Amino acid sequence: MNAQEEIKYQEALKRVKKIKGFYSHLLVYIVVNIMIIVVNIQNLSPGESYFQYKNFFTAFFWGIGLVAHGFSVFVLQWFLGSNWEERKIRELMEKDKKKWE
Numbered sequence: 001m002n003a004q005e006e007i008k009y010q011e012a013l014k015r016v017k018k019i020k021g022f023y024s025h026l027l028v029y030i031v032v033n034i035m036i037i038v039v040n041i042q043n044l045s046p047g048e049s050y051f052q053y054k055n056f057f058t059a060f061f062w063g064i065g066l067v068a069h070g071f072s073v074f075v076l077q078w079f080l081g082s083n084w085e086e087r088k089i090r091e092l093m094e095k096d097k098k099k100w101e
Contacts, residue, residue: 022073033059
C-alpha cells in the first residue's frame with residue numbers, strides 16, 4: 001500500500017469510528033430512555049397521566065445532544081465535502097509558507 005492509499009485508509013477508518021460512535025450513542029439513548037419510561041410508568045399514581053413534562057425532560061435534552069452528534073457526523077461531512085480537511089491544511093500551509101518568505 002502506498003502513502004496515498006494509507007492516508008485514504010486512515011481517513012476512512014476515522015470516519016467509520018465516528019459513525020460507530022454515533023450509533024453507540026443512539027443505542028444507549030434508546031435503552032436508557034426505555035428504562036426511564038418503565039420506571040416512570042411504574043411510579044404513576046392511579047389516574048395520573050404519563051404525559052407530563054418531567055417524564056420527557058431527559059429524553060428531550062439528551063435528544064438535542066444526540067441530534068448535534070448526528071449533525072457533526074453526517075451533515076458536516078456532506079456540507080464541508082470529503083476532502084475539506086485536506087484542502088484547508090494545504091491552504092494554511094501555503095499561507096504559512098508565504099509568511100516566512
